[in-house]
Amino acid sequence: VKVFITGCTGFIAKNIVKLLIERGYEVVGTARSKAKGDKLREDLKSDKFSYEIVEDIIKSDAFDEALKKHADAGVVLHTASPFFYDSTDPENDLVIPxxxxxxNILNAVHKFGTKVERFVITSSDAAIYSYEDEQNGSLSFDETSWNNISYEDAIKDPISAYYGAKSFAEKAAWAFVKEHxxxxxxxxxxxxYVFGPQAFDSDAKGKLNTSNEMIQELITKGPDFNFENAKGGFIDVRDVALAHIKAFENADTVGKRLFMVSSHFSSQMILDILNERFPQLKGKIPVGKPGTGEEDIKTLSKVSNSATKDLLQFPFKSLAESVEDTVKQILKEN
Ligand code: NDP
Known part of the structure; x- marks a missing residue:
């Protein structure tokens, strides 16, 4: 089966592509630049991978040529979507793309991807709850919950915009299927929040993707870094990659949302793991208030994803394992 994946040079996408190739799939990705596409091809060292350039996903016919060329694709994974918070124009930077x-990818697949049987969209917990509701300990969420933020409220600031963008995009996908x-x-x-190693060690350099950059900041800003004690849900990228594959391989995931959460985390919990497991970082990173992480996460909303776990049937990696592997890779000399 040929798998067509949008945004193949992203953090999560590269982990998906690597796993697809390991499992014998033929993969064609869309990349925004030749440099990024070529680097991935070199890293993968596989003739089962190729890519097409799609510079701007906002153009209505953005994916048409690529899909026409790969009309034999049987699966589409749509991962391309902006994920960053440093924006002064959140509507145009985050929501519209x-x-x-x-x-645009749905229309292209509907028109030209005549062999496509399964379509998997990389949505987010941001489509399940708003940022405020996520932080409200009296609320509970599961696979059936929706972030119903209005467009007007979403374009006010970058965090609301990211949460809104993911919610609107996923809703658009379900509406498309219903309508067409x-x-x-x-x-x-x-x-x-996705942590875990980059697919290739050479990618663990410089500024990282938004979720891992949070961990990188904790180890590079010195012992006096006045870190914001972020908290939320955590899942390892390798589990997210496998979930994308199970999502299209299995028949019982049709029409489902896979809520990928392993546990809750706080920055303090990450620091405790780092101070315990990396003696070489002692004195170079903040200590904070060790052991208080469990208190931090008590204020978060309750989440339940037993339906997802029943469908996927594999255990999710722990925060300690994920953080350790992420930081080992960052610290590796290469
Ligand atoms: P990355 O920033 O590494 O990947 C984003 C991908 O989307 C890249 O391939 C990027 O291309 C592409 N992209 C972004 N903006 C545009 C645009 N305007 N036009 C075309 N392509 C674009 O982040 P992740 O891998 O973490 O994110 C991948 C997906 O996972 C996104 O849909 C994100 O919302 C979702 N997600 C991520 C979570 C996380 O914690 N990491 C949590 C929940 C969901 P390029 O490589 O050229 O920059």
Whole structure:
């Protein structure tokens, strides 16, 4: 089966592509630049991988040529979507590309991907709850919950915009399927904060993807770094990658949302893991208030993803394992 994956040079996407190749799939990705596409091809060292350039996912026909060329694709994974918070124009930077990119790939697949049977969208927990609701300990969420933020409220600031963007994009995908009844079946993967190693050690340099950069900051800003004690849900990227593959390999995931959460975390919990497991970082990173992490996360909303775990049937990696592997890779000399 040929798998078509949008945004193949992203953090999560590269981990998916690597796993797909290991499992014998033929993969064609879309990349924004030749440099990034070529680097991935060199890193993978596999003739089962190729890529097409799609510079701007906002253009309505953005994916048409690539899909026409790969009309034999049987699966589409849509991961391309902006994920960053440093924006002064959140509507144009975050919301519009997320929505239009999703509509454009769906239309292209509907028109030209006649062999596509399964379509998996990389959504987010941001489509399950708003940032405020996530932090509200009296609320509970599961695979059936939706972030119903309004467009007007979403474009006010970058965090609301990212949460809104993911919610609007996933809603657009389900609405598309309902309206057009395409030949392919839809599944959503909704990860919380994703940590874990880059697919290739050479990618663990310089500024990292948004979620891992949070860990990198904790180890590079010195012992007096006045860190913001972030908290939320955590899942390892290797589990997210496997979930994308199970999402299209299994029949019982059709029409489902896979809520990918292993546990809750706080920055303090990450620091405790680092101070315990990396003696070479002692004195170079903040200590904070060791052991108080469990208190931090008590204020978070309750999450339940037993339906997802029943469907996927594999255990999710722990925060300690994920943080350790992430930082080992960052510290590796290469
Ligand atoms: P990355 O920033 O590493 O990947 C984002 C991908 O989308 C890249 O391939 C990027 O291309 C592409 N992209 C971003 N903006 C545009 C645009 N305007 N036009 C075309 N392509 C674009 O982040 P992640 O790998 O973490 O994110 C991948 C997906 O996972 C996203 O949909 C994100 O919302 C979702 N997600 C991530 C979580 C996390 O904690 N990491 C949590 C929940 C969901 P390029 O490589 O050229 O920059």
């Amino acid at each position: 997320a929505i239009e990119g999703t509509k 009844n395409p030949s392919f079946k839809l599944t959503a993967v909704n990860p919380v």
